Amino acid sequence: MKLHEYQAKAVFARYGLPIQNGVVTERPDEIAGLSLRYPVVVKAQVLVGGRGKAGGIKVAATPAEARERARAILGMDIKGERVTRVLVVEAVDIETEYYLAFVTDRRTGRVVAIASAEGGVEIETVAQTDPEKIARAEIEPFLGFRAFQARALGRRLGFAGALLDEFVKIATALYRLYWAEDADLAEINPLASVGGHLLCVDAKLVLDDNAAYRHADRPANEETTELEAAAKQHGLAYVELDGDIAVIGNGAGLVMSTLDLLAHFGGRAANFLDIGGGASAEAMQTALGIVQRKSGVRAIFINIFGGITRCDDVARGIVDSPPKVPASIRLTGTNEVEGQRILREAGIAAGLDPDEGARVAVELARAASEKRGGR
Amino acid sequence: MAVIVGAKTRLLVQGITGYQGAFHTKLMLEAGTAVVAGVTPGKGGDRVHGVPVFDTVDEAVRQTAANACCIFVPARFAGEAALEAIASRLDPVVIITEGMPVHDAIEVLAYARQQGVRLLGPNGPGVTTPGQCRVGIMPTHLFTPGPVGLVSRSGTLTYEVVWGLTQAGLGQSTAVGLGGDPVVGTSFVEALELFNRDPDTRAIVLLGEIGGSAEEEAARYIASAVKKPVVAYIAGRTAPAGKRMGHAGAVISGTEGTADHKIHALEAAGAGVAELPSGVAALVKARLS
Numbered sequence: 001m002k003l004h005e006y007q008a009k010a011v012f013a014r015y016g017l018p019i020q021n022g023v024v025t026e027r028p029d030e031i032a033g034l035s036l037r038y039p040v041v042v043k044a045q046v047l048v049g050g051r052g053k054a055g056g057i058k059v060a061a062t063p064a065e066a067r068e069r070a071r072a073i074l075g076m077d078i079k080g081e082r083v084t085r086v087l088v089v090e091a092v093d094i095e096t097e098y099y100l101a102f103v104t105d106r107r108t109g110r111v112v113a114i115a116s117a118e119g120g121v122e123i124e125t126v127a128q129t130d131p132e133k134i135a136r137a138e139i140e141p142f143l144g145f146r147a148f149q150a151r152a153l154g155r156r157l158g159f160a161g162a163l164l165d166e167f168v169k170i171a172t173a174l175y176r177l178y179w180a181e182d183a184d185l186a187e188i189n190p191l192a193s194v195g196g197h198l199l200c201v202d203a204k205l206v207l208d209d210n211a212a213y214r215h216a217d218r219p220a221n222e223e224t225t226e227l228e229a230a231a232k233q234h235g236l237a238y239v240e241l242d243g244d245i246a247v248i249g250n251g252a253g254l255v256m257s258t259l260d261l262l263a264h265f266g267g268r269a270a271n272f273l274d275i276g277g278g279a280s281a282e283a284m285q286t287a288l289g290i291v292q293r294k295s296g297v298r299a300i301f302i303n304i305f306g307g308i309t310r311c312d313d314v315a316r317g318i319v320d321s322p323p324k325v326p327a328s329i330r331l332t333g334t335n336e337v338e339g340q341r342i343l344r345e346a347g348i349a350a351g352l353d354p355d356e357g358a359r360v361a362v363e364l365a366r367a368a369s370e371k372r373g374g375r
Numbered sequence: 376m377a378v379i380v381g382a383k384t385r386l387l388v389q390g391i392t393g394y395q396g397a398f399h400t401k402l403m404l405e406a407g408t409a410v411v412a413g414v415t416p417g418k419g420g421d422r423v424h425g426v427p428v429f430d431t432v433d434e435a436v437r438q439t440a441a442n443a444c445c446i447f448v449p450a451r452f453a454g455e456a457a458l459e460a461i462a463s464r465l466d467p468v469v470i471i472t473e474g475m476p477v478h479d480a481i482e483v484l485a486y487a488r489q490q491g492v493r494l495l496g497p498n499g500p501g502v503t504t505p506g507q508c509r510v511g512i513m514p515t516h517l518f519t520p521g522p523v524g525l526v527s528r529s530g531t532l533t534y535e536v537v538w539g540l541t542q543a544g545l546g547q548s549t550a551v552g553l554g555g556d557p558v559v560g561t562s563f564v565e566a567l568e569l570f571n572r573d574p575d576t577r578a579i580v581l582l583g584e585i586g587g588s589a590e591e592e593a594a595r596y597i598a599s600a601v602k603k604p605v606v607a608y609i610a611g612r613t614a615p616a617g618k619r620m621g622h623a624g625a626v627i628s629g630t631e632g633t634a635d636h637k638i639h640a641l642e643a644a645g646a647g648v649a650e651l652p653s654g655v656a657a658l659v660k661a662r663l664s
Contacts, residue, residue: 104477106587109484109558141485182478184557211476213451239618252555253529253584256610256620257652260634263613264651272620277473277512277530278395305531305538307500307514308395333534334514354535355653 001207001221004045006087008203015177017170017188019200022089028070032063037090042069045085046078047223049122054078059091092199097190098157099123100171101204102145102178104185105138111178113137113145113171115153119190145175166198182211227271227290234286236275243268245365246291246325248284249303250275250314258303261354267362270297278308284317292324298368300327301361303354311339319346326364330357377504377549378524378569378576379467379493380443384508387412387435387465389456390447391423395471399447399512400424406509411439414456432459445501445510446470453497454479461492469510470496470554480558487560494560500530500552513537513550521546523659524570526563527582528553528589532610535652536582543656545663548576555584563593571601578604578663580655581646585611585620586632594640604662605646608655609634 003011006024013019023034024045044056051057056078060066066088076083097119105112115135118126127134135156137149147168154167170191178186185206192201212218224232231238237252245262247269249255259269271291275283291300300323304314312335319342329350331339336352343350351357386403390396391413401424403410410426412435419430429435432444444465448456453472460468461483468487475497487494495502501511505518512530517538523545527533533550540547551566553559563581570576579601583590590609597605612634614620638648647658 104481104557106557106589107562107592109481109560111481141482179478182476184477208477210450210474211478214476237619239615239620241615249531251529251531252620253527253532253582253610254535256529256584256614257532257535257608259614260610260612261651269613272614272618305534307531307534308399308512332538333517353653355651 001209002047002223003205005203006045007219008205011205012200012203015173017173017200020089022087024085024087026085028067031066031070031088038062039091040066040088041091042066042073043087044073044083045087046081046083048079048081051078092194094192094194096193099189100191101187102175111139113153115157117157170198182208184208227293231290236273236287238290239272241269241271243270244296244298245361246270246297246300248273248287248291250279250309254305261358262362265359265362267365270294281313281317284314285321288321288323297325299325299361299365301358302329303357304331306333310335312342315339315342326368328357328361328364330354378573379502380508380510381504382507385409385411385440385442386510387441387444389414391415391428392418393447396447397423400426403509406515408508412441432463436463444468446472450474454483457483458486461486461490464490467493467495469501471501471511473498477558480556484558484560496554496559498556499554500533502551504549505547517541519546522548522577523580524548524576525550525580526566528555528584532582536655539653539656543660545656545659563589564596567593567596567601578659581605581607583609583637585614585634590637591640594644597646598644606655606658607641607646608649608652609637
């Protein structure tokens, strides 16, 4: 789960990381009444990157100007995400911009610290153009991130004296936050030197959803759509896509390959839905309900390979909640004979071959689309 | 021979009294696996399908000489269970559990490396050597013994391809499920090393998916060291960027982790890449003859 900048900065503040004085608001008229030193910066709060280039960050010299800037930014559409809040912070004179982050490195299965004197730009760009300007430190989980590692990184970024001490404090606090809050990514970009001190001018936090149970204080996830949230409540993994064939399958890899199968036969999936391992008849019913709530769905492709999941359970779920749009069903694996029999007796056809099932689903969607076009 | 598990495996099941643990213990026994012990704290003295249950791994190992471990306990206790198994040097330790916090996986992996224990998962289907040993949840009836080693990040996709191989008359040496989480115990490269050394394995199937760079690293290893034919399939060609496709590990960030990038890397390394799962068996057959 990705946090907004203002949410991430609230977490930063709890760990003693230096941030600018600022307020988040949904109402431009409120801004004049806030005790802020001008000029200020009005920043769109969106989860997608690149908001500065999209015009979502503006400087304002007076309260009246800040109100106008906020009015212009609120309601903006940035890469498909509507701006509903702005963060207003006191502007600072940035001397130099640095980069600092902790991230889980899948390759090594460890946390790494990444730092660079080339801050304020995307680190991926720096990694491609000037890889030598990126300093890394790998973290041994049982030792944690140690002060000597922070000092070494700080020196590689060119810090000395009091600024080096500040960098060490910030880096160790950021690691403490990263580990204690179960983060996947904790990033400061830019980490800026301002009047002889370091300041976290932006803040990015991505938290591990699997660890949510040990953090009751986390804010609500704003990344997901309404249907995605509904599916999650039922323990189903659902992702909205832009095609017209609803997909239900079991196992993430199989569902991903199901989307590819549809594309191979010229169709497009309306969603990704994994009913998970050991899914019950109820899970299948819920899944059918969710995928058909999305508008524009013309056909359904159900692709089940029973392992822990049993074909008879799946079949009962389908019979209890028959699809309202034409469906192609592929059902094989554990208790396949029983599952096929249950469907047959309910007058629902199902096959055993995935490629054939996908081809039929694409045909059904195409036929439904033509019928609709002819009206 | 096969890899990781075989006729000498003496399996301990953690979480054996739970719904999934008990169900799969039965199936593992039916597959011929020597399941010698179960562990559930507080349930010591019970029996599950005839298998004695202990309160701790330490006791179970002392009394049954178990040498491998499969974990079915719920996500919030799975990390602790894995550490307990590693402390007793059970090898491999296979975590089936889905939804384990990533930081727990980081600690478990670090401890496993320190103790020299092979870890599979979390969030994987386990490992099966047909005719000898099943550790985990892969359906037994799909398999038949033979020369094809298979390694995968996904459970049901493994079943799909194994079934296709079996129907085409291509048996399997061992099928290894790595797990779908961002941090897992064993990489494609490590599994390829094992199959490359295994005299019973004559061809290798690699089933990858979007996210991370493990398939690209596998491609580099294939180009430099693997002498046996390799056939791959990568799921998620049509997945959008930035969305988590079920597996926590399956997210495309920027250009990294896309299916196309992985497919190109594997093809450049000389591997055959099937466009659909159903195409894998034919490619293997062509390369074996």
